[in-house]
Amino acid sequence: MHASSVTSRSETSIAIHRPLRVFAWLSFLAEVIIIGTGGAVRLTGSGLGCSEWPLCTPESLIPLPEQGIHGLIEFGNRTMTGVVGLVALAVVLLTVHAVGGRRLVLRALWFAVGGVVLAVAVYAIAEVLGVAYSAALMSAALLLSVIAGAVDSLRRTEQRRDLALLAWIVLAGVMAQAVVGGFAVLTDLNAFIVGFHYASSLLLVCVTAAYLVRLYAAPGPRETAVPRWFAILTHVTGLALAVTILFGVLTTGSGPHSGDADIKRTGFDATWLAHVHSWPGYILAALIVALLVSAWVLRLPTRNWLIVLTATVLVQVLVGVLQARHGLPPVLVGIHMMLASLSAAAYTVVVLKLKRPVATEHAPAVAAHAGHA
Incomplete structure (x- = not known):
C-alpha cells in the first residue's frame, strides 16, 4: 500500500490525543491476537465446538457443559471477535472526532443506531418468512450500515482523510469477518472459506499497522x-x-x-x-x-x-x-x-x-x- 493512496484532500495538522493512540495500538494487537485464538480453534479441533452461528447451540448463546473444552475454545474466539469490533469502533469514533469534531461523531452514531434497527428488522422479517441464514442477513445489514456511515463520514472529512479511511476499513472488515466466520461454521469448516477467513484477518493486521504509521507521520504531500x-x-x-x-x-x-x-x-x-x-x-x-x-x-x-x-x-x-x-x-x-x-x-x-x-x-x-x- 502506498502512502499516497490514502492521503487526504486537505491534510493539515490535527490534535492526536492519547486515547486515540492507545486504542490504535490495541486495535493492532487485537487483530494479531485473534489470529492466534482462531488458530487455537483450528489446531485443537474446536472448529465445531459451537455447532451454530451466531448462537453456540440451537438453544444457547454460550457453550453448554457437554460441549467441553472445544466449546469453550470456539466461544472464546467468538468473544474475541466482539472485543476486536468494539476496539475498532472506538478507533473510528476517536478518529472521526479528531478530524471532524462532535458533529461527525454524532452522524456516525446515528448511522450506528440506524444500522442496529435495520438489522433487527431484517432478522425479524427473515424469521417470519422462514428465510435461511437470517443471522447472516442481519450481519449483512449491519455491514451495509457501516459502509454507508463510512461514505457519509469521509465525504464530510477535510482533514486527515487517510486516518479516517483506514479506521473505517478496519471496522467494516471486522464486520465482514464475523459473517465469513459464521459461514465457515455453517459450511462445516469448508477449507477454502476458512483459508479466506485467515487471509482476511491478516489483511486487517496490515491495515491497522498502516493506521499506526500514518498516525505518527507528518501530514501533507x-x-x-x-x-x-x-x-x-x-x-x-x-x-x-x-x-x-x-x-x-x-x-x-x-x-x-x-x-x-x-x-x-x-x-x-x-x-x-x-x-x-x-x-x-x-x-x-x-x-x-x-x-x-x-x-x-x-x-x-x-x-x-x-x-x-x-x-x-x-x-x-x-x-x-x-x-x-x-x-x-x-x-x-x-x-x-x-x-x-x-x-x-x-x-x-x-x-x-x-x-x-x-x-x-x-x-x-x-x-x-x-x-x-
Missing part, C-alpha cells in the same frame, strides 16, 4: 524517499510474500489441522504443497536480505524496519522447517500463523516508509507536532 529500483524490488518482495502466504494457506487447508476430525480437506497433496510453499519462502528471504543490505549501504529510511522484517521472516523460515520435520505439531503451526501476520505487518510499514513528507518551510513545525502526537 509525500515524495519518494528511495531509488526507483529499490521501490520496484520492494514491491516484487511483496509479491513473493503474498505468494508464500497463499501457498501456506493452501498447504494448511490440505493438512491434518482441519479444525475438526471429521472435516474434509481441500483434496490437494499436502506434502507436495509444503514443498511448493517453501520455494517462494526462500526467494522471499533472499529478496529481503538484498533489500536490507541495500538500505544500509545507501542509508535509506526503510533500513530499521527491514531489520524487523528480516528477523521475522528468518524466524518464520526456521519455524516452517521445524514444523515440517516434526510432523506439524500444533504449537509450531500456530506460531507459524502468527509470524505470517507479523511479517505482513512489518512489510506494510516498510512500504509506507518508501515515501516521506515533502520538505517545505513548515515541515519542522509539522514534524514536531507529529512527534509530540
Whole structure:
C-alpha cells in the first residue's frame, strides 16, 4: 500500500490525543491476537465446538457443559471477535472526532443506531418468512450500515482523510469477518472459506499497522524517499510474500489441522504443497536480505524496519522447517500463523516508509507536532 493512496484532500495538522493512540495500538494487537485464538480453534479441533452461528447451540448463546473444552475454545474466539469490533469502533469514533469534531461523531452514531434497527428488522422479517441464514442477513445489514456511515463520514472529512479511511476499513472488515466466520461454521469448516477467513484477518493486521504509521507521520504531500529500483524490488518482495502466504494457506487447508476430525480437506497433496510453499519462502528471504543490505549501504529510511522484517521472516523460515520435520505439531503451526501476520505487518510499514513528507518551510513545525502526537 502506498502512502499516497490514502492521503487526504486537505491534510493539515490535527490534535492526536492519547486515547486515540492507545486504542490504535490495541486495535493492532487485537487483530494479531485473534489470529492466534482462531488458530487455537483450528489446531485443537474446536472448529465445531459451537455447532451454530451466531448462537453456540440451537438453544444457547454460550457453550453448554457437554460441549467441553472445544466449546469453550470456539466461544472464546467468538468473544474475541466482539472485543476486536468494539476496539475498532472506538478507533473510528476517536478518529472521526479528531478530524471532524462532535458533529461527525454524532452522524456516525446515528448511522450506528440506524444500522442496529435495520438489522433487527431484517432478522425479524427473515424469521417470519422462514428465510435461511437470517443471522447472516442481519450481519449483512449491519455491514451495509457501516459502509454507508463510512461514505457519509469521509465525504464530510477535510482533514486527515487517510486516518479516517483506514479506521473505517478496519471496522467494516471486522464486520465482514464475523459473517465469513459464521459461514465457515455453517459450511462445516469448508477449507477454502476458512483459508479466506485467515487471509482476511491478516489483511486487517496490515491495515491497522498502516493506521499506526500514518498516525505518527507528518501530514501533507509525500515524495519518494528511495531509488526507483529499490521501490520496484520492494514491491516484487511483496509479491513473493503474498505468494508464500497463499501457498501456506493452501498447504494448511490440505493438512491434518482441519479444525475438526471429521472435516474434509481441500483434496490437494499436502506434502507436495509444503514443498511448493517453501520455494517462494526462500526467494522471499533472499529478496529481503538484498533489500536490507541495500538500505544500509545507501542509508535509506526503510533500513530499521527491514531489520524487523528480516528477523521475522528468518524466524518464520526456521519455524516452517521445524514444523515440517516434526510432523506439524500444533504449537509450531500456530506460531507459524502468527509470524505470517507479523511479517505482513512489518512489510506494510516498510512500504509506507518508501515515501516521506515533502520538505517545505513548515515541515519542522509539522514534524514536531507529529512527534509530540
